[in-house]
Amino acid sequence: xxxxxxxxxxxxxxxxxxxxxxxxxxxxxxxxxxxxxxxxxxxxxxxxxxxxxxxxxxxxxxxxxxxxxxxxxxxxxxxxxxxxxxxxxxxxxxxxxxxxxxxxxxxxxxxxxxxxxxxxx
Amino acid sequence: xxxxxxxxxxxxxxxxxxxxxxxxxxxxxxxxxxxxxxxxxxxxxxxxxxxxxxxxxxxxxxxxxxxxxxxxxxxxxxxxxxxxxxxxxxxxxxxxxxxxxxxxxxxxxxxxxxxxxxxxxxxxxxxxxxxxxxxxxxxxxxxxxxxxxxxxxxxxxxxx
Numbered sequence: 001x002x003x004x005x006x007x008x009x010x011x012x013x014x015x016x017x018x019x020x021x022x023x024x025x026x027x028x029x030x031x032x033x034x035x036x037x038x039x040x041x042x043x044x045x046x047x048x049x050x051x052x053x054x055x056x057x058x059x060x061x062x063x064x065x066x067x068x069x070x071x072x073x074x075x076x077x078x079x080x081x082x083x084x085x086x087x088x089x090x091x092x093x094x095x096x097x098x099x100x101x102x103x104x105x106x107x108x109x110x111x112x113x114x115x116x117x118x119x120x121x
Numbered sequence: 122x123x124x125x126x127x128x129x130x131x132x133x134x135x136x137x138x139x140x141x142x143x144x145x146x147x148x149x150x151x152x153x154x155x156x157x158x159x160x161x162x163x164x165x166x167x168x169x170x171x172x173x174x175x176x177x178x179x180x181x182x183x184x185x186x187x188x189x190x191x192x193x194x195x196x197x198x199x200x201x202x203x204x205x206x207x208x209x210x211x212x213x214x215x216x217x218x219x220x221x222x223x224x225x226x227x228x229x230x231x232x233x234x235x236x237x238x239x240x241x242x243x244x245x246x247x248x249x250x251x252x253x254x255x256x257x258x259x260x261x262x263x264x265x266x267x268x269x270x271x272x273x274x275x276x277x278x279x280x281x
Contacts, residue, residue, distance in 0.1 A: 065268045067275065075279035096261050097274040110278040116261055120254050 004038045008045035015046060048104060059103030060088035064095040064111065076101055076108065 007030060014022045030039060051058055057080060061072070069086065076084045084101070092099075095111035126133055 063271075064266065065271045067271060071272075072275060072279075075275060079279045093262075093266065094258075096258070096266050097271050098278055099275065110275060112261060112265060112274065113258065116257055117254065120257065 003035075004041050005045070007038065008042045008049075011042060012046045012049050015050075044104070054083070056083045056085060057101075057103045057106060058085045058087055059101055059106070060090065061086050061099055061101050062090045062092045062095060063099035064091070064093060064097050066091060067099075072099065080106075080108065 007026065011023055011026055014020075014026070027039065030036065030042075050056075061069075063072070069089065073084050073086060086101075095113050096116070097112035098110045098114075100111055100114075101108040
């Protein structure tokens with residue numbers, strides 16, 4: 001296990017236990033050691049873990065048309081059996097129909113463009 | 122003798138005169154007529170002999186000319202045949218070379234054409250591989266890019 005992951009696990013454990021002061025101390029320690037650059041990764045890891053635990057997927061969505069987002073999210077949640085939160089919406093005509101949901105570790109392509117590409121290849 | 126002459130009616134003086142006349146005439150004829158005549162005849166004979174000689178020579182010459190003519194004609198015929206044979210052989214050789222050259226060119230052209238065809242085919246397929254998705258995408262854009270279809274499509278896809 002590398003150093004970043006150890007810190008991440010530690011911070012997440014402290015976060016779960018609500019020990020915010022300890023988190024501050026750990027962050028200070030990291031800064032003092034001159035390893036501020038790993039803080040971003042730590043934050044990302046902690047968030048991921050949190051979302052995973054909460055059965056939550058956060059990401060951006062691209063749609064061929066401006067649709068009722070609630071409906072699309074409901075459908076995605078049903079399909080993925082997870083809660084879905086959309087941080088950003090983009091309209092992309094090249095998708096023809098449907099859309100793409102992109103989270104950090106997952107990509108759900110439900111566009112007609114993808115079906116066509118699969119069909120051609 | 123005189124009686125015998127008288128019996129036969131011969132006058133010996135007349136006879137003598139006639140004998141003298143005869144010899145005189147003979148002498149005159151021989152002197153003035155026979156010699157020139159002989160010379161003319163001799164000259165004529167020589168001319169005729171010469172003519173014959175010339176005729177024989179001319180005949181010989183004509184025969185020689187005919188022989189030479191035959192020889193020349195034979196030679197010419199042989200030469201003509203030789204020339205024709207040579208020309209025929211040359212023509213055959215030229216035709217053969219020409220046909221070989223044409224065949225070579227044809228083969229080269231075919232090989233080149235086949236290669237070009239293969240390259241064109243490959244390029245065509247490559248181009249098609251690149252273009253077909255674009256074309257299909259454009260086609261799909263035109264046919265399916267419809268907001269009414271979109272909702273139904275999302276429902277179907279995500280409910281699968």
